[in-house]
Amino acid sequence: MALFLVQHGKNLPPEIDPEKGLSDEGMEEVKRIADTARKYNITISCIKHSGKKRARQTAELFASILKPQNGILEITGINPLDEVESFASTIRNEDNVMYVGHLPFMERLTSYLITGSTDNPVLRFQNGGIVCFDKYPGTDFWIIKWTLMPNIH
Helix, strand or coil: CCEEEEECCCECCCCCCCCCCECHHHHHHHHHHHHHHHHCCCCCCEEEECCCHHHHHHHHHHHHHHCCCCCEEECCCCCCCCCHHHHHCCCCHHHCEEEEECCCHHHHHHHHHHHCCCCCCCCCCCECCEEEEEECCCCCCEEEEEEECCCCC
């Protein structure tokens, strides 16, 4: 079982869409990543998102391709500047849940899960990419199991 973190897909600037919904490029990248995950038989039980338009749209695109058994759900606590430590205490790796959120929260959460500190960067997210975590066998330590990103540069 695993935990999946996703930064929302690329969004439109606020002067085009005040809610900053996904751009055409962002939608295409998310679909491509989701389709690749499906081809690898990645199973997601539920997709939870922040409720911001770009996160909701990203979650809906992933759900349309990965078909999570328990659908999608809007949650609180994963907005850009939300507090990482209390949210991290609620995460369980038994659930195969995907969280779709924002920077800097997702990078800070990753740092906290891996190092115990939000101040030690360990990974740079890409819009629409997936970072898969698991608990290291026999420990309480989280590890990055794999990543699937739109770009390799």
